[in-house]
Amino acid sequence: MAHLTSSVEYGIHCLLFLVGTETSMSSRELAELQGVSPSFVAKIFPKLEKAGIVSASEGVRGGYRLGRPADRISFLDIVDAIEGEKPLFDCQNIRLRCALFGDKPPAWAKAGRCAIHDVMVKAEQAMRASLASQSLADVAATFGRKAPDQFFADVGGWIDDHAGRRGKPPRESPG
Amino acid sequence: MAHLTSSVEYGIHCLLFLVGTETSMSSRELAELQGVSPSFVAKIFPKLEKAGIVSASEGVRGGYRLGRPADRISFLDIVDAIEGEKPLFDCQNIRLRCALFGDKPPAWAKAGRCAIHDVMVKAEQAMRASLASQSLADVAATFGRKAPDQFFADVGGWIDDHAGRRGKPPRESPG
Numbered sequence: 001m002a003h004l005t006s007s008v009e010y011g012i013h014c015l016l017f018l019v020g021t022e023t024s025m026s027s028r029e030l031a032e033l034q035g036v037s038p039s040f041v042a043k044i045f046p047k048l049e050k051a052g053i054v055s056a057s058e059g060v061r062g063g064y065r066l067g068r069p070a071d072r073i074s075f076l077d078i079v080d081a082i083e084g085e086k087p088l089f090d091c092q093n094i095r096l097r098c099a100l101f102g103d104k105p106p107a108w109a110k111a112g113r114c115a116i117h118d119v120m121v122k123a124e125q126a127m128r129a130s131l132a133s134q135s136l137a138d139v140a141a142t143f144g145r146k147a148p149d150q151f152f153a154d155v156g157g158w159i160d161d162h163a164g165r166r167g168k169p170p171r172e173s174p175g
Numbered sequence: 176m177a178h179l180t181s182s183v184e185y186g187i188h189c190l191l192f193l194v195g196t197e198t199s200m201s202s203r204e205l206a207e208l209q210g211v212s213p214s215f216v217a218k219i220f221p222k223l224e225k226a227g228i229v230s231a232s233e234g235v236r237g238g239y240r241l242g243r244p245a246d247r248i249s250f251l252d253i254v255d256a257i258e259g260e261k262p263l264f265d266c267q268n269i270r271l272r273c274a275l276f277g278d279k280p281p282a283w284a285k286a287g288r289c290a291i292h293d294v295m296v297k298a299e300q301a302m303r304a305s306l307a308s309q310s311l312a313d314v315a316a317t318f319g320r321k322a323p324d325q326f327f328a329d330v331g332g333w334i335d336d337h338a339g340r341r342g343k344p345p346r347e348s349p350g
Contacts, residue, residue, distance in 0.1 A: 003178035004295065116184065116187050126305040
């Protein structure tokens with residue numbers, strides 16, 4: 001299994017729709033707009049809220065919006081919020097089990113961090129530094145260079161349309 | 176679950192006992208010396224052999240030895256050999272599922288790699304570069320500065336003793 005789960009993928013894609021909009025969106029609307037499972041997204045956003053990445057408001061006009069500017073939300077913030085504490089490597093300190101030690105590993109064998117664990121921690125730090133160097137705003141900008149203006153107009157229309165419908169009875173189907 | 180499993184931890188600890196010895200060791204001996212499960216180690220070493228990290232020989236004096244000098248065996252080599260292809264992030268290309276696209280995502284949305292995936296690939300490359308920069312020889316040297324000379328003498332004695340016993344009937348227990 002990949003280290004970073006699809007929760008991270010779904011969460012970031014949905015967060016991108018909150019960049020540059022003043023309208024709050026429910027997790028159901030975000031899921032619908034992105035075309036992913038609403039129940040899945042409903043589990044992700046409370047974690048993002050707890051980390052301050054989004055803020056939530058109640059009521060007919062309520063929903064989620066970004067909790068701080070997108071350039072202050074790093075990929076590392078999002079990954080940590082969604083995945084929680086999840087080490088790259090889980091050292092079991094098996095260095096102490098060497099047959100020569102019997103039941104009493106010597107002090108030198110216990111001292112400091114295991115040299116193997118140390119290598120893994122450095123690799124994890126390199127990964128985390130890379131994730132910390134990229135913000136939600138960076139990726140929104142990359143996406144903005146790729147998508148035509150019409151797409152953003154259509155997204156804005158979709159969001160306003162859904163926000164406008166809240167609290168109203170469902171539209172009658174035309175058929 | 177951690178990204179790198181305990182197979183990596185067990186494998187590297189056992190490999191360290193092959194650094195600087197000319198004597199081949201069976202996976203059972205390596206497991207016994209390190210104090211870990213022999214059946215677990217028996218599954219790891221064929222993978223290391225396939226990757227050329229160890230070479231195996233048959234017969235009473237047979238077993239595993241390093242397949243190349245320890246300074247040419249990186250942590251990345253070992254991780255890749257044991258874990259196989261295991262991406263940090265498994266992009267499902269959900270960018271194509273946006274509700275506005277219907278069943279026909281436009282060409283611009285499909286072009287190139289997803290910007291989110293791109294961030295994850297960079298983080299993975301940073302982690303891999305860090306693992307590639309550390310060799311088995313580096314960690315053996317770190318360990319060598321920590322452990323007393325007597326430890327290495329004892330390890331050598333243990334290995335020679337076990338190699339000498341091969342093919343002979345088990346010693347009678349003293350009791």
